[in-house]
């Protein structure tokens with residue numbers, strides 16, 4: 001099957017975008033994996049599908065697959081690129097862009113400076129959890145925040161890390177580190193991603209607080225590994241930092257791939273994310289059938 005695609009990136013988190021507005025491609029997980037493969041395919045962290053939405057008042061359906069071929073609920077950097085794509089391709093009829101995802105409807109906005117702002121919805125603080133006695137965990141309340149101690153089995157024996165756990169539509173476990181460049185992502189990342197506490201696996205964030213308006217962040221993403229930026233991960237880290245009293249309501253998030261700005265007023269308020277969205281190239285590829 002020969003298909004056309006658009007390669008995009010948001011703060012270095014990169015995507016293959018597929019236009020399914022006229023025809024569904026019905027790809028199999030192996031074909032998503034082929035598209036994401038950086039040696040045998042195009043190469044990307046996620047594959048984003050643009051589909052029409054049957055729902056009244058909703059313009060598009062936004063379907064997201066990780067590099068491992070699994071479909072997921074949300075992708076923040078991808079949402080900005082989705083908005084850039086549908087505007088640049090002339091697919092948008094009105095002023096607003098309302099997009100259905102597995103975790104609800106989002107409404108991205110293109111700003112005059114070329115960056116894109118997305119209301120990512122309100123954070124959710126209780127994730128589907130394995131009963132703690134089955135996973136050997138010891139939850140404790142730290143201030144007003146329930147943090148979880150995860151028992152990680154790493155080469156040097158087991159170690160306990162305290163993570164803040166929340167959902168931005170997709171699951172995140174965020175920990176604070178003194179130096180994000182020295183954070184053990186390659187060791188702890190896969191351990192946390194696949195920890196029995198998270199029956200749907202999890203994205204593992206490593207946050208260094210610079211001051212109340214700035215953090216540095218690296219994320220080991222579920223289904224991908226370390227990415228240069230993670231939009232929902234930036235939202236989750238800022239929400240965790242605000243809930244722990246470490247951050248103010250507007251935070252610049254330095255990622256290896258660029259800068260994201262996250263705002264959250266607390267409580268049930270939605271989290272706002274602003275950042276870049278860039279088209280890199282267009283192409284065609286022959287997919288295995």
Ligand SMILES: N[C@H](CCC[C@H](N)C(=O)O)C(=O)O
Nearest residue numbers: 075076077170221222231232
């Ligand atoms: N790996 C994530 C999906 C992509 C999230 C990230 N690329 C973003 O910008 O939010 C997950 O499995 O939940």
